[in-house]
Amino acid sequence: MNRPDILKDWFLIRRDLPQSRRLGLTCVSFLLPIAVWCLVSYIPWIWHPDVKIELSAEREGVTTVFTAGDHISRGFFPEFVEAVRKENATVIAGRKSGTTEAGAKRKNQKLLRQLAPLAVSHDWLSYTDAQNDAVLYTLWRDIASGAKTTSKPALTAENLEIIRQNWALLSAASPEFSYSKLPDGSLLKLIPQGKPANPIYLPAPNEVISTGLRDFTAKVPAGELTMGERYKKSLGVIFMGFFWACLVGIPIGILCGVFDFFSKLFEPFVDFFRYMPAPTFSTLLVAVLLAGDAPKIALVFIGTVFQMILVVSKTTRLLDPSLLEAAQTLGAKPRQMITHVVIPGIMPNLYNDLRILLGWAWTWLVIAELIGVKSGLTEFIETQGRFRNFDRVFPIIILIGVTGFTMDQVLSWLHGIFFPWAGTSGPLSRGIVRALKWPVQALAASTARKNLVQP
């Protein structure tokens, strides 16, 4: 069996793949879910359990009203269509028998408007004119005469026929829109049209991208926040909460790791406290700190600080004790051992701990923004989710994910710059460190020379 080289050596037990393959697989790991999403969204026969209504109709004596854009199940849609056809048949039968009902003006006006959403989506009509009866009237005329449909046929032949029949009645009454001149008898209803769609909670990628771009660039009414401002506010809450947690958690953690005294004094309670979920304090925090950002920051703080104390103390204890012994034999005093051995020694691990804890802080952010007065990105998610505008929710979720991920990647890369001695830095970060260090070293060398010359 002679396999080509490209297929060989993909599955090696506990051995690293070559760099190019690793990079490729990293890309695939992101492309794969996106590909699945695209397949499900754009290939109708894979899933698509719903029909998204493009052209709707109101039915007699039925209170449930479907408007364009609504999703109904694929099984129910033909039933809906049949019902409308039956109603049209009754109207035609009524006309033939001469028993025309009167007082249908209002109903006919609404019927004319049913065409608007489809027309807007096909650029036959501007969005602002969707309720403008005069413009809609001319649209009916244009479609009946065939002016619009030749370039972009979006209506079924059945509906075109209905439009022509209706227009014959309408134009006989008046060439331009006038409510009083609308026919008294019922016009024929447009037969509902729709296309297969996924459930509302799974919008297609292009919808998510376009609504996302729209939401992020949209101008908002005075007093409301733009998406950028919401984003900044969320980042503000998370960083303030995390900053306070660091300010409290790191010193206590180090003290616990160094001195058994502090370890036994603080850690048992902290260990107990961290099992009380931070969100359970939300109402309490709002009562104490009132509305605004303070209780939110406090929630991120509570959610992070107790973990931080335990993690930092553990990291401190992991420091090689022989380094402390070496420092002792070199004459370091206890305080010097903390400042010159413990703190620099745990830095790289502490940095990694903080990276992981920052990830936790993001989790608390979402809950924090829901307490008291809702704010930031989460408020937007919450509001739009209630209106079932999931295409507006997804961009925010993705934004939070991308932010957290990018931050983590950047911080992990910076590890090599901050701690060149840990032996994990790549050639690029090593070069940067050397470039940054050079002026300091040059300065130190020149002052040292001066000091040597003086005596």
Added chain:
Amino acid sequence: MTTDLTLPNYLEQTSEVAARFERLRQRPVALEVSGLTKRFESSRNVVTALDNVSFSVHKRELLSVIGPSGCGKSTLVRILAGLETPTAGELRVYGEPVSGPGPDRGMVFQGYTLFPWRTVKENVMFGPRMAGRPAFTAESEAREWIELVGLSKFENAYPHQLSGGMKQRVAIARALANQPRVLFMDEPFGALDAQTRSQMQLYLLDIWKNVDITIVFITHDLDEAVFLSDRILVLDANPGRVREIVEVPVPRPRTPEQIFSPSFMAVRQHIDHLIHPPGQEQKEAPVLRHAISDPDVV
């Protein structure tokens, strides 16, 4: 050890060597250990690691401590360095009683224990800086010590960039930069490969020749002990007691060829017998349960 050579008595010293030891004994006592005892007590039993250990080291002497594994060599050196407290006994450096670690007694560990976040130079500067010396004097001193151990090219390298032998040289320079009165070395070359180890032994003798320092050297390697030392303290195991303090009759300066000299082999054999008493070796050959091909190769 079976050999056809008839070895001289290890106590025989040439007049040169005898005169050297005479001078050594006249020098002041750098480290005096008297009645040192260490017991580890747990709820179940009491282990006596060291029992009434007494000896003294003269100024500029290189004394090795050797013994079977588990004889408390490491415990002894840790107590001497002040990292552990003895159950009983006293420790004097140039006549002054000491307890706890201090910069007067330097230590080189088997595991290098360099501070990984400090460059070679910064590691060597550590002791003087802790003592409050200004940075520039500490730095120029550090340079000298680094030059002494031959690592000037690597003064700005981090420990993770160095080989084991280089790391240990930095550790020696770091300990010496503090100018301790006694230097303890706890199996410093134990983690190195054989070739690097013998190289490091020569380095150490070279450094010792140029620096005014008293060294207590812990090892389990007989050749290393004989090659380096003026005197060798042989410890018994369980409990750790001083068996004998052997004066090495090999003249200085030492060279690697001396390993084959009769005086070297005599003292080596004597200490070997002290540690592994003859007649206790396993007599019976192991019974093999599987057939081996070509049994006559042995």
